[in-house]
Amino acid sequence: MELRHLRYFEAVAREMSFSRAAERLHIAQPPLSRQIRQLEDELGAQLIDRQARPLQLTPAGRFFYEQVVQLLGRVKEAAEATRRIAEGERTWFGIGFVPSTLYGFLPDLIRRFRSGLQGVEVGLSELTTLQQAEALKAGRIDVGFGRLVLDDPALHGEVVLQEALVAALPSRHKLLGQARVSLARLADEPLVLYPARPRPSYADHVLEIFRTRSLSPKVAFEANEMQTAIGLVAAGAGVALVPESVQRLHRDDVSYRPLSDAGVSSPVIMNCRADDRSPLLARLRAQLRTQARAQERRRS
Template sequence: MELRHLRYFQAVAEAGSFTLAASRLHIAQPPLSRQIRQLEEELGVQLFERTTRALRLTEAGRFLLEQSRLLTARLEEVLEGTRRLGQTERRWFGIGFVPSTLYGFVPELIRLLRSADERVEVGLMEMNTLPQLEALKAGRIDLGIGRILLDDPAIERRVLMTEPLMAAVPLHHPLAGQASVSVDRLAREPFVLYPARPRPNYADHVLGLFRAAGHAVQVVQEANELQTAIGLVAAGLGVTVVPASVQRLQRQDVAHVRIDADAFVSPVIVSYRKDDASAFLAQALELAGDLATRQGSGSR
């Protein structure tokens, strides 16, 4: 499959006609029809319902149209960013981050880095730790900020701080008014696990802490996003475990309770390529270390 197949497919789907789509694309209709047939053959599904009166998308076609629009929109962003960097001779510095770190020092780090050097454009990508390592090795990002340690010979990792973990419970839950909760008591509650994938991730870290304490939690629901998990807790589906900084969300329908166990902490870890000796990376690491130390001091 080539990019043109998706563009041709989108044109036909949006026009609702091979003839009209061919006119808009400035190509003849027969080659356009062949391209769409090739796409259907490669996918092994029918994308259009062809009748003498109308051309309609199948369920598979509707799905492909929605998803391919997201892909091509992202591609346009990448191309525009490439043009902008090439025209201004600015350097790109990519940061990958797990969402839960945005409630700590990371927003301040991003703000400082974006104004640190006018010759450097700082780009942001939300991604879990495992995809961060692949993105680092591929050069798509230059710095990863995550919460689990993964070994890779090409990647250097540095733990900036450890953050206490807390139980997030529905506001009217019996635990909501408690100053703290034991691991044994917490493990008896139905559990909302996040993120669901890709694994390994923060979810495995939390499950590992429970296992080390001799408990297995009953997972009743999985969520990919932190905000979704918190929303499910507010809806009463169960409890979950979050870094202490997440309290800054200040949701009125969720209470946060300290977990009475010293081991229940989550590290904040920066990852970068071992062979990256750039001055801007060194500056970013120094800033991250300073901000993490400040946050750690302020939380005690």
């Protein structure tokens, strides 16, 4: 699948006409039709109902169209930002993050970091901790916020937060009758684990928490995304251990309980290149310290 396939499909789906799309793309209609056929063959799905008058997208086509619009929009943004950086108009600063950090301090940190920052393109990338390590060393991002310790001399990591874990339970679950839930009780329930890959990951951290207490949880499902794991909990497929900030993801069909076991937490670790002395990284660190002090004052 190539970028032109996505652009061709977007044009046909927007125009609902091969002839108008071909005119818009400045190509002949037969090769356009062949390109769309190739795309459908590669996906193994019919995207356009050619028998309908006018043309219509199939259910698979409607879903794919929404994804393509987002992808092409992101490509356009990336191209424009790259041009501005190449022309010296802006500086690039990339931030990687695992999804669970978006429910805690990170959005406020990024908002304050960007406030008043002129001539800087701040890029945000959802990446696992291991993917962040690769992106840091390749120069694709400048800082990453993950939940695993990276044993790599090329990288520097510091724990910025120890976040308590809580149990995510389906509504009307029997354990909701307790103010606090023990890991021993959770080990008797089917466990929804995430992410399934790549490993090691937060999933291994959760399993280690149980193992250090001589508990063997019953893993029922492994999801790649935290939101998927929460959805499986809502469906009654099992329970999950999640950072407490995830409680901000309000759902009527999921409830949370703190743990009765002491010291069950997950670190949020800020990673960067060990030799990075950039002013922008220093600015982010300073903002992080300011935010941490303000949070301590609120607690006290």
